[in-house]
Amino acid sequence: MLLSKIKKKTLSIIDGLEVVDFGFALPYSWVLIEGSGGRTLGVAMTLPEEIQRYVNSIDNISIKEFIxxxxSFNVVERTLALAAVNAVSQYYLELSREEINKDVLELLPDDPGKIALIGNMPPIARELRKRGFEVYVxxxxxxxxDRDTYSDALEYHLLPDxxxxIASGSCIVNGTLDMLLDRAxxxxxxxxxxxTAQLLPEFLRHTIVTHIASMKVVDITKALLGLKLGSFRGFEGGTIKYIIEVP
Structure with missing residues (x-):
């Protein structure tokens, strides 16, 4: 399981890092950490439709306890854990000027063939169809x-073609990332x-993931206020977009 490998790699680099604050919330859960290099904020999409009965198994609040x-098979624990992993990832992530403020659609060739969107992302889907591409959402x-959306149950059958x-980072939260990598x-x-895809690219080395297109929080105060107020796009005013290649 890829998440188990990511967990092991993250635990090996958390010395000196501490949890400052966290929240299990809508639309994003978040963990704020601090080390000698400053503070970083990691987020993970909260999936309320996945939540069942929850019994808290966290004894002490710490970065290690979360990660x-x-x-875990408990989606609440897994969500907070991913937010913590993302916070650690962002702590160590270094971006070049060429990787900042890029759009995921810039990665596509002129004739990309069949494109699968894992997670309904209407702005991306509309733009892809506008360009005349063959898109499966x-x-x-x-x-x-919507009328152009497939159930995720069909991913197993259609992804080999x-x-x-282009997969939403929420596939990490709902536990389908391993299946996607296998079938695609x-x-x-x-x-x-x-x-939600704020992982260090090194964590995905030796997988078929070629790029990560995510957001780095550069104004923690502004982003955290947006998260606490539950705004879907409220925290993005304190972020920058980036695309980074997986080595």
């Missing part, structure tokens, strides 16, 4: 379906995207 639950949450995959093994481009 240990990254491969998969979504687990029925509330986000895809040439490009024929793709030439696999982009993990969205605020």
């Amino acid at each position: 240990e639950r990254l491969d 998969f979504e687990r949450n029925p509330k986000l379906w 895809m040439d490009v995959v 093994k024929n793709v030439e481009l696999f982009v993990l995207t969205g605020p």
Whole structure:
């Protein structure tokens, strides 16, 4: 399981890092950490449709306690754990000028073939269709379906035929990332995207993921206020977009 490997790698680099604050919230859960190099904020999409009965198994609030639950079958624990992993990732992430303020669509070739969107991302889907590309949109949450959306149950059958995959980072939270990587093994481009995809690219080395397109929080006060107020895009005023290649 990839999450177990990511957990092990993250635990090896958390010395000197402490949890300052955290929140399990809508639309994003978040963890704020601090080390000698300053503070960083990690987020993870909260999926209320996935939540069942929750019994808190965290005894002490610490970065280690959170990260240990990254491969938990409890989605609440897994969400907070991913936010913590993302906070650690952002602490160590270094971006070049060329990687900042880029759009995921810039990665596509002129003739990308069949494109799969994992998670209904209407702005991206509209732009891809506007360009005349063949797009397949998969979504687990029925509330986000439209007439052009496939159930995520069809990912298993259709992904082997895809040439490009653009996957929302929420696939890490809902536990489908391993299946996606296994079934999409024929793709030439696999982009993990969205605020939830703040992982260090080194964590995805030796997988078929080629790029991460995410957001780095540069104004923690502004971003944290937006998160606490529950605004879907409120925290983005304190962030910058980036695209980074997986080594």
